[in-house]
Amino acid sequence: MDTESRLPGLALPAGGEGPGADSRLAAGALGTAQGPLLAAAEVLALDDEEDDLEVFSKDTSLTEVNSFSPSVPISPSSMINQYKFEDGPELRDLFITVDDPESHITAIETFITYRVVTKTTRGEFDSSEYEVRRRYQDFIWLKSKLEEAHPTLIIPPLPEKFIIRGMVERFSDEFIETRRKALHKFLNRIADHPTLSFNEDFKIFLTAQAWELSSHKKQGPGLLSRMGQTVRAVASSVRGAVKNRPEMFTEMNNYLETFSQKINLLDKIAHRIYKEERDYFSEMKEYGPIHTLWSASEEDIADALKGLAGCIERCCRATERRMAGLSEHLLPILHEYVLYSEILMGVLKRRDQIQGELDSKVDALGSKKPEKDVLSEEIGKLEDKVERANNALKADWDRWKQNMQWDMRSTFMNVAENNLRYYEECLATWESFLASQTVDLRVDEDSEDRP
């Protein structure tokens, strides 16, 4: 099954986010473990020996000269391995792609829609293939429905409405491409989730035509009532939910505080590195040609100077590729986890809120004697609710940590490989220059020896 797609008609920005690079990003970053740690560990242990994973990690060198040209399609078996199954590829039954951004101009507004293609073997779906168009608003709707239905599950992050860092225009190609990739990842993360992927709203999102979706959206609790729920929930959470919180969740909270801090720092560091590399690149671009200019006034050393200029130029291109790797892999992942850390905070709060409802009812039990029976029943229900919420969160938390570990490992390994590739290219360039020059030197020495 081919879930990779091209982006016909979309002008690629100079930032080098080409379709070939994209497919690798989509494939690589979607790895999610489904199930217990053990299975995941087995897959991970195969990293070095598994040929297909090797292909994945060395893609750029095999399939393209630069990151702008389209890549050769990756073999299906290598793609499947990237998804990190516990029991094997047969379990994966829902493949989603987000592509083909299109601009729509109406009297009121201009907006972008994305094509969402779904391929599935699941029985619940009437067809095996769907193609719909969705806009950013629709994704926001989906996310809020999922949060509503599963308050203590970890719903993947959506790309932000605006980008604060950097001066990216709202509808610049770069912005649209970044958003598209993030939306693609959002849907795939949901598809990988053992619970969320079976959510009804999710199914409708993937399959309904535009008008169907609109009418479906209008059903269900309105915005105001949702807001009301949130306000009540926040209020109740302030009251004592923390003192009754199970140890495990306090640990999670503490973990999150540090994690959130560190991931934000890493995000900043990564952006800073990108900026420094870009500045280095722009100086290098000026550096090489000076040697060529110089060679015009020289005779004996003209070739050496031209050779040096050539080396610098090649290293320049290698730097460009290194930068592209950073912006395609590291930056989006770190950003996603920055958003994830906020989401997790929210999830923990919601769990606290649910517990808070229970706690306040329990407190009420002590003071309101006449409604004891009613209260007891309510308390019973709430206790179940709290237990379900806690279990769901615990399981999802473990799953999230698993994924995070995998994502971080593969992303940073990719960073290391990127840098290795860069240094290896430069090394080869300089070594061949050196070889050519020392050959000349020997030739010169020979001729000097002659009387």
Place this chain on the structure above:
Amino acid sequence: MESAEPEPSGSRPEEEEEEEEEEDEEDGALPAPEQPLAGMEDCLAKKMEITVSEAEKRTGRNAMNIQETYTAYLIETRAVESQSEGQCAPVESLWRRYSEFELLRNYLSVTYPHIVVPPLPEKRADFVWHKLSADNMDPDFVERRRIGLENFLLRVASHPVLCQDKIFYVFLMQEGGWKEMVNETGFQLKADSRLKALNATFRVKNPDKRFTELKHYSDELQSVISHLLRVRARVADRLYGVYKVHGNYGRVFSEWSAIEKEMGDGLQSAGHHMDVYAASIDDILEEEEHYADQLKEYLFYAEALRAVCRKHELMQYDLEMAAQDLTSKKQQCEELATGTVRTFSLKGMTSKLFGQETPEQREAKIKVLEEQIQEGEEQLKSKNLEGRDFVKSAWADIERFKEQKNHDLKEALISYAVMQISMCKKGIQVWTNAKECFSKM
């Protein structure tokens, strides 16, 4: 160097004996290419080890009796003994400061205007990138200057002509009284007029094409090398930034690893490698400074080359003026003798207005002019010879310089490649290690 020609004014030490060459003295022909100077074996560098081994901060009172801090450099020399003797000659040493080196170089430039005199290391730190200090007292700057001064002495000592200069020898061997000795040569007077002349603008009617081309070359070389050094400094700055930012990974990974169970070790050790990576740039860029210094030497050499070309222009101009002056005097003489006025002259007009001179007066004038003409002709002859002499010896040194330049620059470019290779290898090692650590996360 050919002897037996009238020498330019100023002291010139004994010339080295060398193979006599037939040469073509006809106008316009290039002098026959000289064989590598047979005297190279005798040049000072081969006979003596010279090092500038130490630098020391000193305080003292200067000429205006004001307290100042300066750096003194220790020059050590030792005669090279033949191996069979097996003994080590004693090391002689003395201290000199930068201004004394400057004095030496000024003296050499003035005394040997046809020689491309080796340059001194820069007076002030230029083309620095941000981490390097532009302060003259900065230890790194002092160290690089020490190396540059040693290089200067070795260049002079291996120059076939300059190495024989007595003032240079005394500079190396005798601390006291050297300054007085230099000043006694009276070169300072010539230095002032030379400086003025080098900066003056004048037009030569028949410029020597070779020297004109060479002057253009030296201008181009200066321009391109300064541009290159400026951009190189910026590149170094940026590269420093890239490496150093990676150092932040180390700290954050370490803090993050504290909350992770399985990922902790991998993160921690990867962080260590990021620290190594960030630290590695310091040595890399320090090495590159030496490369920059090699280029700088030729930036300054270009100035010295230009000075030789200008000197030639000066001589040519001087010659043309002298010839012009002679021609006009001859004409004057002729007019007086024949009584015809061919050219307008104030004298002619006044004599017309106020009456002719007496025959005695005219005779006197003619006699004076004839004397002047004879003097002028002798001067012109000697200037011509001087000019030819200059061209020949200058061109010989220029050829020597070109070979040296090509050799040195090529070596410098190669050493640059070697440095890049070393940097790449270090990078590969660090990132291989880091990748290993990441894989264990």
